[in-house]
Amino acid sequence: MKRWRALVILGTAQFLMVLDTSVMNVSISRLVEDFDTEVTAIQAVITLYTLVMAAFMITGGKLGDIFGRRRMFGLGLVVYGVGSAITAVAPTLWVLAAGWSVIEGIGAAMVLPALAALVAGEYRGRDRAVAYGVIGGLAGAGIAVGPLLGGWVTTNLTWRLVFAGEVVVVALILCFFRWIEDHSQPGRKVRLDAVGAALSGIGLALVVLGVLQSSTWGWLRPRNVPFTVFGFAPTLFVVAAGGVVLGLFRAWEHHRQAQRRDPLVRFSLFGVPALRSGLVLLLLQNLVLLGLFFVIPLYLQVIQGLDAFETGLRLLPVSVTMLFASMSGPLIGRFAGQRTVVRCGLAVLFAAILWLVAGIEPQLDDLHFALAMALLGLGMGLLASQLGNVVQSSVGEADRSEAGGLQYTAQNLGSSLGTALIGALLIGALVGVFTTTIEDDPRISDAVQQQAGVAVEAGVSFVSTEQVRSSAVAAGVPAAEVDAVVDAYAEAQIGSLKSAILAGAGVTLAGFAFTRRLPTERLGGAPRRDGTAAR
Incomplete structure (x- = not known):
């Protein structure tokens, strides 16, 4: 067991990095209320967090080469803990953005490339695949625990306690920091x-x-x-x-x-086919995952009126199956090559998104929704079980930190683009469907149509139909037309959600084009075509 204790610390850090993002996603409605802002502002804060990580991840990997991966891992945890403390007491949205999006983001950018390189340096062959399966599984556990823990704490207490708890977890990790060893060989001095x-x-x-x-x-x-x-x-x-x-x-x-x-980046690394394919697929996977985890809580909270804890319960199936599939990766790898597993994951993910779109209706069908989300988690877990190992096993020891930086840059750039792009498609479709619907509705007069058009030009946010009703009444819309405007907005909500989620299916389908150069050998050292054993 001694050889796995470092994985306990590294895996706990990975769990922590995922936890607060999922907490933020289920706390959107409460954050809007607490900071007296709009959904788009919280979308910007979530996007900024992943963007800061994407922007600094390669730099974080290079700093690991300069100062040592173990040292960078520890220093990054300290920075992350400071950001969590600031987030926990943030009095305004701007302080929240500074503590969570910027400081925590920088801390994560220091931790994650070092974490990927330390795992790859600590384990070899099948053990490495197991280790990355565990890391992927703990990321899935973070997604599982985040909505439930964050939802319960947000509903019954306050979301701030989650970030205060993160400070405690960081302190505990640092107490057992000595379990981690840096197996990289010292080389020539690297300059940033x-x-x-x-x-x-x-x-x-x-x-x-x-x-x-x-x-x-x-x-x-x-x-x-x-x-x-x-x-x-x-x-x-x-x-x-x-x-x-x-x-x-x-x-x-x-x-x-x-x-x-x-x-900062040796672009010659992109000439490694498996590395290139793995990075693109990581980007696409996180684009879909974070995009869906932004819009689905809006469906559950804004349209269905669920609180944060109820939202977390509805998201539990995706988290459980993602955890299960991620942890099963090494076992699956004994019977199928990485390319086959990834393609199966993409196929399952595509089917799950189509199933999910079919279930997005004004009235929530709990069973239909749960099954679609469980299938979604299964597809995501199959991808997570393979892609980290693909990236790290495609390069040598000297390139581990750089590959780790590229790996998490791809993941967080995908997360940033997912929240930004899927969120933008959601609002764009909301505007388009709402405008078309009120123009085609004979119950709505030309004057009200013009008034609605002016409101749309000023900016639209994804709000509840009750808020739309209150705004329409306050704007002097005749009582006979208020119901028609609200009905048009409700129809636009469902249409825009389906459009945004369906975009995830398109991204998933595009992922198949990048699987051709993935490794085909099964786990356990099956020979490559050139006769050498798999790393």
């Missing part, structure tokens, strides 16, 4: 590429910012915008600017490598 770190962070931030703000600004036709570009909404221009900065980042990295200076 500060320019590359800045360019990558700015580029990623601009891309995600553009996608996030598309629901407010509009994609082409400007709605509620701070400025226009040649008469168009700035959304695509901001995304394009991010792409340009990322292009400069790549050019700068090639320049540093040509001068024999340490780049």
Whole structure:
């Protein structure tokens, strides 16, 4: 058992990194109330958290090479604990964003690449696959416990206690920090590429910012915008600017490598087919997962009127099956290659999303919803059981930290884009369906249609029908037309949710194109085509 005690500490840290995101997702309604804000503001805070992690994850991996992975893991936990403490006492939304989104995000960016490299360095062969299955399973456990724990605490006490508890868990991990060993071999001194770190962070931030703000600004036709570009909404221009900065980042990295200076990212790593495929699939997996975990709580809380704990109970099936499938990865790997398992996971995930879309109705069918969510978790768990091991096993020891940085960058960029993109599609579809419905409804006069159009241009948020009714009455809408406006909004809610969730099915389907270069050997050292044993 001694050889597994390091995994207990590393796995607990992984559990912690996942826990508070799921807590935030089920606490959206309470956060909106506590901070007197809107759903889109909480969406921005959640997106910023994953964006900060994505922006600094590669840098965190490189700092692990410079200062040592074990040391970076411990220091990152301290930073994460400070962020959790600030979050627990945050008096305003801006302090919440600073403590959770920024400080905790930076701490996680220091911890996670080191964690991935430490696991890969501690274990080999089948043990490594088992270890990554456990890590993936504990991530699933975080998703399982988060909605239940966060939902119960949020409903009966306050969500702040979850973050106060995280400070205690961080302190306990640090007490057993000595169990972790760094097996990396000391090499030449590595220097941090500060320019590359800045360019990558700015580029990623601009891309995600553009996608996030598309629901407010509009994609082409400007709605509620701070400025226009040649008469168009700035959304695509901001995304394009991010792409340009990322292009400069790549050019700068090639320049540093040509001068024999340490780049932040060696783009030659992307020439490893398995690594490249694993990273893309991790991005897509998290885009779908976090996108769905943003919109589904809205369906349960805003439309169905459930509280945070009831929402957590409805999310339990996805969490349980994800935990089970993640932990079963090493066993499944004895009978099927990684490519086969990943393809099965994508197929199951695609079927689950279609089933889920069919069940999104004004009245919740608990059994239908639970079965769809259980199938969703099974597909996610099959992916989680394989992809971390694919990434780390595709590179050598010297590249572990860099691969870990890329791994968690892909995951958190996917999370950022998932919350931003799926959330933007939700609001965009809400606007489109609502506008079309009121225009086609003969019960609604031209004056009220025009009034609703002005309100839509000023910005729309995903709120309850009761809030829409109150706003319509306060705006002087004739009593005979209030019901028609509310009915149109209720129809738009369901339509927009289905559209946003269906987008996840499209992303899942696209994932099949990136499975061709995944390893085909079964777990346990089956020979590769070149005759060498699997790592």
